[in-house]
Amino acid sequence: EALGLRWKYVDLDTGAMKVWWQLQRLTWQHGCEDAHACGAKHHRKGCKPTCKQHARLKKGCPKPCTKDCKAHAKTCPERTGGGLVFREPKGKNKRIVTIPPPLIPVLRAHRSAQLRERLAAGELWEEHDLLFSQENGRPIDPRHDWDEFKDILSAAGLRDARVHDGRHTAGTLMIESGISPRVVMEVLGHSSMRMMVRYTHVGSPLAQDAAQRMGDALWG
Numbered sequence: 001e002a003l004g005l006r007w008k009y010v011d012l013d014t015g016a017m018k019v020w021w022q023l024q025r026l027t028w029q030h031g032c033e034d035a036h037a038c039g040a041k042h043h044r045k046g047c048k049p050t051c052k053q054h055a056r057l058k059k060g061c062p063k064p065c066t067k068d069c070k071a072h073a074k075t076c077p078e079r080t081g082g083g084l085v086f087r088e089p090k091g092k093n094k095r096i097v098t099i100p101p102p103l104i105p106v107l108r109a110h111r112s113a114q115l116r117e118r119l120a121a122g123e124l125w126e127e128h129d130l131l132f133s134q135e136n137g138r139p140i141d142p143r144h145d146w147d148e149f150k151d152i153l154s155a156a157g158l159r160d161a162r163v164h165d166g167r168h169t170a171g172t173l174m175i176e177s178g179i180s181p182r183v184v185m186e187v188l189g190h191s192s193m194r195m196m197v198r199y200t201h202v203g204s205p206l207a208q209d210a211a212q213r214m215g216d217a218l219w220g
Contacts, residue, residue, distance in 0.1 A: 003140050004086055005131040012107055015099045019189065021086050023139050028073040028082030039072030084139050093189035107131075 001022050009018035032038045046064035047053070053061075065071065073079050088094060099107070110131075117135050118125050126137040134140055149163050167188060174184045181193060 001089065003130075003132055003142060003145060006129040007111070007131060008129055010099075010107070010131065012099075012104050012111075015101065015104060017097045017099050018094075019097055020088065020094050022089050023084060023142065024087050025084055025142055026082045028076065028079040030070065030073045030076045031078030031080040032076055035070035035073070035076070036068060038076050039069065042072040042075055043069050084141065089189065093191075095186060095189050097187055 001019050004021040004023035005017070005019070006021065009020055011017070030038060043065040044062055047061040051061050074082065114133070118137065121136045124136045128137055128139060130137070130139060132140055146163060150160070153160060171184055171188055174187065175181065185191075185193065185195075
C-alpha cells in the first residue's frame with residue numbers, strides 16, 4: 001500500500017490520505033506452447049549430500065525441479081501477466097486514513113526532495129505521481145524495498161522482522177494508547193473485529209489497568 005500511494009490521494013493541508021491502490025508483483029505465466037521445454041535450461045537438479053554452496057543457508061539446498069516442471073516463466077520470451085502492477089486493495093480495504101500531524105512536515109520535505117530528483121533526472125523521469133519512487137520516478141520493486149528494510153534493521157541493531165510486522169506494531173500501539181478498536185479496524189483496513197485481533201496484542205499495562213478497573217467495580 002505504501003509503494004502504491006500517489007500524491008493526488010494525499011492532502012497535506014487536511015492530513016487526509018486515501019489508501020486506494022497497492023503495488024504488487026504478479027507471477028509471470030508462460031505464453032509459449034511448451035512451458036517445460038522453454039524453462040529446460042533453468043531446471044534445478046538436486047544437490048549432492050556434501051554440498052557446501054548452500055550449507056550456510058537456513059533453508060538448506062533448494063528443492064530440485066520435478067520431471068514435468070513448467071516453472072521459470074519469467075525467462076519465457078513470450079511471458080505474460082506478470083511484473084509490477086497497481087491494484088486496488090483486496091476486499092473492502094479502500095479507505096481514508098488521517099496522517100499523524102508530526103508526519104506532515106516530513107512528507108512536505110520528502111516531496112521537495114522528490115521534485116529535486118525529478119529535475120535532476122530530466123528526460124529519464126517517468127511520471128507515476130508516486131509518494132515513494134526510484135530516482136527516475138519509476139515504482140520501487142517490493143523485493144528491493146524488502147531488502148532495504150532488512151538492511152535498515154541490521155544497521156540499527158534490531159531483531160529480524162517482516163515489513164508486514166509494522167501493521168502489528170501499529171495496531172498494538174494504538175490499542176495500548178486507548179484508541180477504540182473500531183478506529184484501529186478502520187486504520188488497518190480490517191472488515192471484522194476478528195481480523196483486527198490477529199494484528200494486535202494487548203500490552204500488559206493496558207491489561208493491568210483493565211484488571212484494576214474490574215477490581216474497583218466489583219470490590220470497591
